[in-house]
Amino acid sequence: MDIAIPLYADMTALDAIGPYETLNRIPGARILFVGEQPGEIRTDTGMLGLTVDHALEDVPRPDVVIVPGGIGSRRIARDDRWIAWMRDAHDHTTWTTSVCTGAMLLGAAGALDGRRATTHWSTVHVLTEYGATPVGDERVVEDGKVITAAGVSAGIDMALTLAARIAGEDVARAAQLMMEYAPEPPFAGGTPLTTPPSALEQLPGMLVPLEVEFAQEQAGTA
């Protein structure tokens, strides 16, 4: 069971590492970090480097693909090499999945056409560009062999769902115990509807340029 996780410049690290940590101890699972070429990429903050171990073309037909998001997703979703890899991989996967704006690459490769799908709350309507039915109120959306997760941390919940599909619920629950995933956020929140206005006012300082672009597109002002 080969699970390919693409890494690329300006991605969001947790989108990839959450599912990696959830799935890496499934017996027989081999997680392969793929990208443009072997070597380091820097994530969206510039503060973290992750290692690409395999060029895309060296892992053409993984059993599972998990595409993480981040500001760099818009670039790869417009890049012929990434789209060709994704399209061919998707034709042969058992599961094709994404976290956050990683859904854009799935969309660009045609994998979301006619399907229900989700992505980060700030960009969910962009999915219509790819023929998908955007789902804004579900954290993990499963439609056939395609599973899409909402933003960043939702990749952990998605991966637990995927672990159960791949290896059964007992294995998924054991992985959940190993990573002690009994979440207790200190605040209610994590969605626009549950975040107070005083906190929403902090967002502009946190949004990175591409997320602003997405938000403008969504508002029809770009």
Next chain:
Amino acid sequence: MDIAIPLYADMTALDAIGPYETLNRIPGARILFVGEQPGEIRTDTGMLGLTVDHALEDVPRPDVVIVPGGIGSRRIARDDRWIAWMRDAHDHTTWTTSVCTGAMLLGAAGALDGRRATTHWSTVHVLTEYGATPVGDERVVEDGKVITAAGVSAGIDMALTLAARIAGEDVARAAQLMMEYAPEPPFAGGTPLTTPPSALEQLPGMLVPLEVEFAQEQAGTA
């Protein structure tokens, strides 16, 4: 505000990346990945490489330290160089924190002596070796300037608590929204008490050797 996150061979990636992703957009926060020398380390599964950007001694007095866990933690908690760095850093931090068995390095540096603390559920009693009062039923334990988190994914909850202490609750909630952290695990679980026996039976195939060692020590059989 410099936040140092140590990276080392055979660590658990999510222990570091959860807090990194939570804290990286706090205005003014700079996250520095430190380790034995600049370059790649491989995590506990061997399947992922992370980049150390700075040697320990080049970041001697960060404002915040977040020590991740993993099987390699037992090694660094017995290594004079790591202990000396941790001890000196702790003398000057605003916050000294750990995730999972990262607590072992805090303990070895004397930072847990006389304090309440936690770590991964499988190893919590080991904390008595370091003069700490082990806390097995709290996910995030705060005692003065020392905050310890339970296993792996608990680092996200710890980091949200820390973000609120550093930058206020509105900033913490905005970070929570950016990472869409409104968790919905598909199964109840994540703790030994909430995991059914049929799932517990899957653990031996998932436990890595050092975790077995910890468990044996705990049972008095090592």
